[in-house]
Amino acid sequence: MSSEDRDKREPMGDVGDAVLECQHLGIEFGGLRAVNDLNLVVGRTQIAGLIGPNGAGKTTVFNLLTKVYQPTHGTILLDGQDTARMSAAKVSKAGIARTFQNIRLFSTLTVEENVRVGLHNQVECGMWSSILRLPRFWASEREYHRRALELLDVFGMADNADDVAGSLPYGAQRRLEIARALATNPKLLLLDEPAAGMNPSETAGLMEAIAHIRDTFGVAVLLIEHDMELVMGICEKITVLNFGEVIGSGTPADIQGNPQVIEAYLGKQDAREGGE
Amino acid sequence: MGMLGNLRKTTRSHILTYAIVVVAYVVLQCLVSTHSISYFLGGLLVPVCVYVCLSISLNLVVGVSGELSLGHAGFMSVGAFSGLAASICLRGVVGPDPLRLAIAIVVAGVMAAIAGIVIGLPVMRLRGDYLAIVTLAFGEIIKNLLNNLYLGVDANGLHFSMESSRALGLQRGIVIIDGPQGASGVDKLSTLLAGFLLILFTLTVVLNLVNSRTGRAIMAVRDNRIAAESVGINVTKYRLIAFVVSATLAGMAGALYAMNYSTVVPKKFDFNTSILILVFVVLGGIGNIRGGIVSAALLTLLPEMLRSIGDYYMLIYAVVLIVVMIATNNARVRSAFDALRDRLRRRPGDGPTLSAGAANGGGTHEQ
Numbered sequence A: 001m002s003s004e005d006r007d008k009r010e011p012m013g014d015v016g017d018a019v020l021e022c023q024h025l026g027i028e029f030g031g032l033r034a035v036n037d038l039n040l041v042v043g044r045t046q047i048a049g050l051i052g053p054n055g056a057g058k059t060t061v062f063n064l065l066t067k068v069y070q071p072t073h074g075t076i077l078l079d080g081q082d083t084a085r086m087s088a089a090k091v092s093k094a095g096i097a098r099t100f101q102n103i104r105l106f107s108t109l110t111v112e113e114n115v116r117v118g119l120h121n122q123v124e125c126g127m128w129s130s131i132l133r134l135p136r137f138w139a140s141e142r143e144y145h146r147r148a149l150e151l152l153d154v155f156g157m158a159d160n161a162d163d164v165a166g167s168l169p170y171g172a173q174r175r176l177e178i179a180r181a182l183a184t185n186p187k188l189l190l191l192d193e194p195a196a197g198m199n200p201s202e203t204a205g206l207m208e209a210i211a212h213i214r215d216t217f218g219v220a221v222l223l224i225e226h227d228m229e230l231v232m233g234i235c236e237k238i239t240v241l242n243f244g245e246v247i248g249s250g251t252p253a254d255i256q257g258n259p260q261v262i263e264a265y266l267g268k269q270d271a272r273e274g275g276e
Numbered sequence B: 001m002g003m004l005g006n007l008r009k010t011t012r013s014h015i016l017t018y019a020i021v022v023v024a025y026v027v028l029q030c031l032v033s034t035h036s037i038s039y040f041l042g043g044l045l046v047p048v049c050v051y052v053c054l055s056i057s058l059n060l061v062v063g064v065s066g067e068l069s070l071g072h073a074g075f076m077s078v079g080a081f082s083g084l085a086a087s088i089c090l091r092g093v094v095g096p097d098p099l100r101l102a103i104a105i106v107v108a109g110v111m112a113a114i115a116g117i118v119i120g121l122p123v124m125r126l127r128g129d130y131l132a133i134v135t136l137a138f139g140e141i142i143k144n145l146l147n148n149l150y151l152g153v154d155a156n157g158l159h160f161s162m163e164s165s166r167a168l169g170l171q172r173g174i175v176i177i178d179g180p181q182g183a184s185g186v187d188k189l190s191t192l193l194a195g196f197l198l199i200l201f202t203l204t205v206v207l208n209l210v211n212s213r214t215g216r217a218i219m220a221v222r223d224n225r226i227a228a229e230s231v232g233i234n235v236t237k238y239r240l241i242a243f244v245v246s247a248t249l250a251g252m253a254g255a256l257y258a259m260n261y262s263t264v265v266p267k268k269f270d271f272n273t274s275i276l277i278l279v280f281v282v283l284g285g286i287g288n289i290r291g292g293i294v295s296a297a298l299l300t301l302l303p304e305m306l307r308s309i310g311d312y313y314m315l316i317y318a319v320v321l322i323v324v325m326i327a328t329n330n331a332r333v334r335s336a337f338d339a340l341r342d343r344l345r346r347r348p349g350d351g352p353t354l355s356a357g358a359a360n361g362g363g364t365h366e367q
Ligand SMILES: Nc1ncnc2c1ncn2[C@@H]1O[C@H](COP(=O)(O)OP(=O)(O)O)[C@@H](O)[C@H]1O
Pocket: A029, A032, A034, A052, A053, A054, A055, A056, A057, A058, A059, A060, A061
C-alpha cells in the first residue's frame, strides 16, 4: 500500500484533461501479481513514458489497457469512459491503438493492406456491397487507398505499398505497425519498445516521428522504451515500474534524481547516469 | 505504378481464373454437343462442376480464414436433401426446369447457411482451434440424422418423421426422403450449363469477398488474431462470415449434385467426401483458388480417364497425387516451375495466390 500513498495523485496529471486514467489497476497470473495497484494518468496530447527493468510488467500494462488480458483489479477510464466491459476490438473503437514488442503485422498481406485493415472502422463497406461490387464498394476502395497512402507517406513508406509486410526489414516493420495503429484514429497510442532493434540514426528518426505524430494527429502517446536517451528526450512524464509496482513517477528530471529509481533501474542499467 | 500495377496483377490473375473456367466449359460443351464424349465422362461433367464449387468454397475457410473444416460434405448433404425436397415440392407448380433448379439451389443455400450459423456461432466464440473437431462431428451427426429422417409431401403439405415412412401418414402423397434409402425419383435437373453457372457464381462470390474490406479482415484474423483485435476487428464475426458463406456455397453445390441423379443416399456425404474436398484444396495449394479448381477437376476426371488401362489406374492415380502435391506445395519445385514459365513468357509470373503462398510465389524472381 506504500506505493499507493506515494502515487495517489500524479504530479503532472491534470485530471481534468486526462485521456487515460487508471486506478488501482492490477492482474494476477496464478499467484503472481504481474501488475499491482497501478495508478496512471496520461494527458490529452502528452507523450508519456513507461520504464522499468525486464519483467517489471510494462507490456502487461499495455495488455491490460487493450484488453488482451482482462484486469483482475482496478478501473481504466479512457476519456472518462470505463472500459471494464469492453472487448479488445471495442477498446480500439473507443480510441486506444498499440504496437507490439514482438512485431505483429499481417505478414502475408501487403504494406498497404495492413494499413487498410487498420482503417477497418474508419471506412465502412458492407459484405453485400462488396460481393455485388456496388458503387459503395468502389467509393470505399478509393477512400481506403487514399487514406492508406497518406499515412504511409508520413512514414516514408508509400513506395513500399505493394511489398509483402513480412518481407520488410525490421525497422520498416516497426514503422508500419505504428502507421497501422494510427489508421484506427486513436486518442491514445501505445508503443511497446518502438526503438528495439533500431540503429542510432533510425532511433533519432523515430523520436522525430513520434513528436510529429503527436502534433499532427493530436494523439497522446504512452511508450515503453529501454533507450534512455529517447525516453528522457521526448517524454514529458515518466512512470517507473518494478516488480509490477510503480516506484516513481514525474518529469525526466524527477526520475533521474529519484534514488529509488536509480537503485532499482538506472543504477543497474547505467551506473554513470545514476551516479551523478 | 505501385497501386495500379498491383491492381492489374490481381485483376489479371482473376481474369485468368475465369478464363480457364470459361474455356473448359466451352470445350466440354462442344464435345457434348458433337457427341464425342464417352458415356462415363459425360456422367462426370456435373460432378466435376460440383467438386470445383466445393473446392472453391472450402478454400474460403481453409485458405482465406486459415481454419480446418472437416465437415464440408455435411453442408453439401444439407443442401442436397433440402434442394431435392424443394424441387419435388415444386413439381407442377413451377414450370420451367431451369427455374425449378435455381429455386432448389437457393433453398439449399439458405438451409446450409442456417446449418453453418448453428454450427459456427458457438465454435467461433471459443478461442482456439475447435473448428476441426466440431465440423468432423457435424458431418457424422448430419449423416446419421438424415439416415433416420423420413420426409413426405401430400395435399396437406410436408410431413416428417424420425421413425419410418409409414409414420408419415401420407394420403396419396410421395415419400421424398426414405431414411437410409435416401431420396429416389429425384428429377435430373442438373446440366453442364447449370454447373458452369454455379462455378461462376461461387467464384465471383469468393473472389469479390476476398478482395474487399470483409476479406481483408478475415485474412487479418488469420495472419494475427491479436493484432486484428487491436485494430478493432470483431474476430468472431469475420471467422463466422467466412464459415457461413463457405457452408452456403457448399449447400448450393450439394443441390446441384443431388439433382444429377435419380437416387441420392445420405451415406454418399460421409467423412471420405469431406476429406476428398480437403485434398483438392491442399493439392491446389492452400489459399490458391485457381489451383484448387484445377486439382478438383483433374482428380475427379482422372480415375475415369485411367479406367481404360485397367488395374493399374489406382497406381497411376496415386503417383499423380504425389507429384501434384509436391509440385504445388514444395517451394523449390514451384520456383522451378515459375522460372520455367517466366522464361517461356519472358516476364515475371504472377501467382494466383491469396494467402501464405503469396510470400513464396512472389519471391521467385528475387532468387
Ligand atoms: N500470460 C502470462 N501468464 C503468466 N505470466 C505472465 C503472463 N504475461 C506476463 N507474465 C509475467 O508478468 C511479468 C511481467 O511481464 P512483462 O509485462 O512482459 O514485462 P516487461 O516489463 O518486460 O514488459 C513477467 O514475470 C512475466 O513472466
